[in-house]
Amino acid sequence: xxxVLRLSYLSLRTWLRERITLFWSLFFPVFVLVLLSAIxxxxxxxxxxxxxxxxxxxxxxxxxxxxxxxxxxxxxHLAEPKAEGREQLFVLNTPGEExxxxxxxxxxxxxxxxxxxAAVVVIPAGFSExxxxxxxxxxxxxxxxxxxxYNHGDSGSELAASIVEQVLADLNRQVLVQAxxxxxxxxxxxxxxxxxxADGAVRYVDFLLPGVxxxxxxxxxxxxxxGSILYARDERILRRYWVTPFTVRKYLVAYSMATLAMCxxxxxxxxxxGSGAFGARVxxxxxxxxxxxxxxxxxxxxxGFIIASLSKTANAGMSIANILNMPMLFLSGIFFPVxxxxxxxxxxxxxxxxxxxxxxxxxxxxxxxxxxxxxxxxVVPLLxxxxxxxxxxxxxxxxxxx
Amino acid sequence: MSKPRExxxxxxxxxxxxxHVQAVGGISFQAHRGSVFTILGPNGAGKTTTLxxxxxxxxxxxxxxxLFGETARRVTEQMKQRMGVLxxxxxxxxxxxxxxxxxxxxxxxxxxxxxxxxxERVALKDKAGALVRTLSGGQKQRLAVGVALVNxxxxxxxxxxxxxxxxxxxxxLWSIFQELQEADKTLILTTHYxxxxxxxxxxxxxxxxxxxxxxxxxxxxxxxxxxxxxIEFEVPELDSSAASALSAAGLALxxxxxxxxxxxxxxxxxxxxxxxxxxxxDVPLTNLSVRQxxxxxxxxxxxxxxLRE
Numbered sequence: 138x139x140x141v142l143r144l145s146y147l148s149l150r151t152w153l154r155e156r157i158t159l160f161w162s163l164f165f166p167v168f169v170l171v172l173l174s175a176i177x178x179x180x181x182x183x184x185x186x187x188x189x190x191x192x193x194x195x196x197x198x199x200x201x202x203x204x205x206x207x208x209x210x211x212x213x214h215l216a217e218p219k220a221e222g223r224e225q226l227f228v229l230n231t232p233g234e235e236x237x238x239x240x241x242x243x244x245x246x247x248x249x250x251x252x253x254x255a256a257v258v259v260i261p262a263g264f265s266e267x268x269x270x271x272x273x274x275x276x277x278x279x280x281x282x283x284x285x286x287y288n289h290g291d292s293g294s295e296l297a298a299s300i301v302e303q304v305l306a307d308l309n310r311q312v313l314v315q316a317x318x319x320x321x322x323x324x325x326x327x328x329x330x331x332x333x334x335a336d337g338a339v340r341y342v343d344f345l346l347p348g349v350x351x352x353x354x355x356x357x358x359x360x361x362x363x364g365s366i367l368y369a370r371d372e373r374i375l376r377r378y379w380v381t382p383f384t385v386r387k388y389l390v391a392y393s394m395a396t397l398a399m400c401x402x403x404x405x406x407x408x409x410x411g412s413g414a415f416g417a418r419v420x421x422x423x424x425x426x427x428x429x430x431x432x433x434x435x436x437x438x439x440x441g442f443i444i445a446s447l448s449k450t451a452n453a454g455m456s457i458a459n460i461l462n463m464p465m466l467f468l469s470g471i472f473f474p475v476x477x478x479x480x481x482x483x484x485x486x487x488x489x490x491x492x493x494x495x496x497x498x499x500x501x502x503x504x505x506x507x508x509x510x511x512x513x514x515x516v517v518p519l520l521x522x523x524x525x526x527x528x529x530x531x532x533x534x535x536x537x538x539x
Numbered sequence: 540m541s542k543p544r545e546x547x548x549x550x551x552x553x554x555x556x557x558x559h560v561q562a563v564g565g566i567s568f569q570a571h572r573g574s575v576f577t578i579l580g581p582n583g584a585g586k587t588t589t590l591x592x593x594x595x596x597x598x599x600x601x602x603x604x605x606l607f608g609e610t611a612r613r614v615t616e617q618m619k620q621r622m623g624v625l626x627x628x629x630x631x632x633x634x635x636x637x638x639x640x641x642x643x644x645x646x647x648x649x650x651x652x653x654x655x656x657x658x659e660r661v662a663l664k665d666k667a668g669a670l671v672r673t674l675s676g677g678q679k680q681r682l683a684v685g686v687a688l689v690n691x692x693x694x695x696x697x698x699x700x701x702x703x704x705x706x707x708x709x710x711x712l713w714s715i716f717q718e719l720q721e722a723d724k725t726l727i728l729t730t731h732y733x734x735x736x737x738x739x740x741x742x743x744x745x746x747x748x749x750x751x752x753x754x755x756x757x758x759x760x761x762x763x764x765x766x767x768x769x770i771e772f773e774v775p776e777l778d779s780s781a782a783s784a785l786s787a788a789g790l791a792l793x794x795x796x797x798x799x800x801x802x803x804x805x806x807x808x809x810x811x812x813x814x815x816x817x818x819x820x821d822v823p824l825t826n827l828s829v830r831q832x833x834x835x836x837x838x839x840x841x842x843x844x845x846l847r848e
Binding site for chain 2: 139140143144147148150151154155369372373374376377378379380381382383384536
């Protein structure tokens with residue numbers, strides 16, 4: 138047992154001394170987590186969606202500015218930090234006390250064009266008056282138009298614009314209700330609710346983190362097994378073991394333990410970073426997610442053994458791993474949904490054990506809908522492990538062939 | 540002379556074929572405790588296959604191995620506990636440190652010598668903390684010897700231990716092997732260096748094409764060729780009249796790849812004859828040397844080839 142533990146420990150040490158292993162096993166997953174969190178999750182405090190918009194009230198100086206003030210206040214309210222348990226949706230840019238609104242408008246237009254602002258809301262002069270007149274039936278509502286400027290083609294800007302439109306529609310309705318001009322019966326009943334963690338929305342980092350952890354585990358299995366075992370075989374490092382009382386079985390146990398220890402290290406690092414820097418809250422150490430993580434690590438190790446069994450040399454094994462790595466990652470739903478694909482790609486998706494493991498893991502963490510039957514998320518990976526054991530037992534050469 | 544020691548290793552009619560190639564064709568030999576038993580032969584003679592069977596890497600097609608008094612078809616784990624092996628092309632994880640390698644291999648055995656002792660024995664104390672990948676060829680080979688010694692083995696297999704090393708590194712290893720022999724270890728050595736066999740062994744067997752073609756101590760075998768001295772000198776080519784004049788002077792000439800070889804039963808007479816012949820035919824006796832027959836000559840006389848062809 139000492140021999141197994143020692144080999145296991147020393148294997149891990151050698152991996153941590155090799156720059157290439159350090160890069161792919163530790164640095165790269167961290168990089169992916171940081172990059173994707175920064176792009177899609179917003180860094181640090183900004184893990185909720187938040188838009189910078191400009192608000193220009195050209196009607197402020199009017200005698201009865203009731204309606205324009207109402208619009209302005211509605212946006213100001215949405216821009217208050219954590220107002221009434223709601224997350225701050227907008228960061229508002231308004232002209233300073235002394236600033237000319239027209240000059241400010243020019244400035245915000247430019248900021249919008251350059252992408253510093255997501256949208257600009259313009260309340261035209263005479264707005265309150267026109268609305269008032271319209272309510273009394275002496276003018277058309279159409280003449281009282283709040284202008285919305287946004288950047289066409291910029292998805293962030295378009296999204297901000299559609300939210301602003303909704304806010305304006307809501308205001309519209311409130312005004313009409315007040316004036317008794319609104320028929321509630323005409324409203325289509327609708328309600329929305331979040332699916333996911335108890336305290337609200339599923340944050341992107343909580344969705345992403347389990348995926349990145351599996352990606353890191355996959356690297357260990359796919360590249361690690363052919364890379365280190367076949368290398369050691371071809372360099373006659375293994376042969377040196379076989380002329381001692383140390384056996385293949387003991388070696389296998391030691392190697393697997395070292396790989397699992399590496400997985401634990403990756404998990405600890407990614408989890409610490411995900412929760413520390415990006416506020417991830419997924420309970421990765423809970424019993425069920427823990428079992429899925431273990432199953433994943435073992436399944437990927439098994440896949441590595443299949444590759445090693447089918448390759449003549451370490452280099453050939455690494456090439457096979459390279460070919461498999463990308464489709465296994467991207468046709469699994471680790472990073473993006475995999476719906477609407479051509480049939481040929483669907484076949485890969487459903488043969489890919491990663492698809493099942495990531496689905497099972499996300500459901501167990503309550504950050505995914507679960508598109509697959511729950512039993513399949515355990516049975517399919519187990520089948521792959523069985524295939525690996527059968528193939529490796531028949532095909533894997535433990536010594537160089539002369 | 541000391542009385543004959545116990546037989547530690549006995550091999551009987553060992554055979555191994557790879558496809559149609561008979562690598563080892565029914566060889567038998569025995570090695571006594573405390574001796575250095577050398578298998579000498581050219582590349583492809585079957586030396587390494589023989590050793591790999593004895594080390595437990597390969598299984599013989601037929602034949603019997605008796606090790607430490609036990610007979611077996613293949614080497615057992617219990618036997619491995621008492622053996623040390625230096626593989627011909629074995630290596631170690633490049634990112635392990637020297638002392639880690641030794642500790643790792645120590646943990647494979649029931650009984651092991653302290654790592655410091657091994658480091659001392661193979662003169663790697665100052666390299667204990669170095670990564671394997673930073674070692675020189677000679678240092679790597681000393682580490683390999685150290686690994687073969689971690690379990691204080693009774694029997695040590697050394698498969699071409701000095702191939703590819705510079706003369707200094709080779710001498711360093713030889714002195715380690717001599718110390719082992721003094722410590723009553725039994726060494727089974729393969730080599731294609733005649734000097735190595737002569738320097739280290741008590742018993743040499745010469746192998747060619749999978750069979751043993753001669754066996755005995757180095758001196759015994761050389762003596763078997765007679766008491767003739769051997770005179771050599773370099774000469775690109777000899778015209779036939781010069782060659783026949785030499786034979787007429789009673790000197791049997793062999794011309795071997797630019798070197799003229801003369802077997803001289805009486806050295807004084809032969810030298811006198813040679814010198815007058817050389818003067819007459821204007822032959823510069825480049826690199827003239829006189830020596831006693833060695834294992835190379837034994838091999839040459841048995842096979843008509845040189846060892847390193």
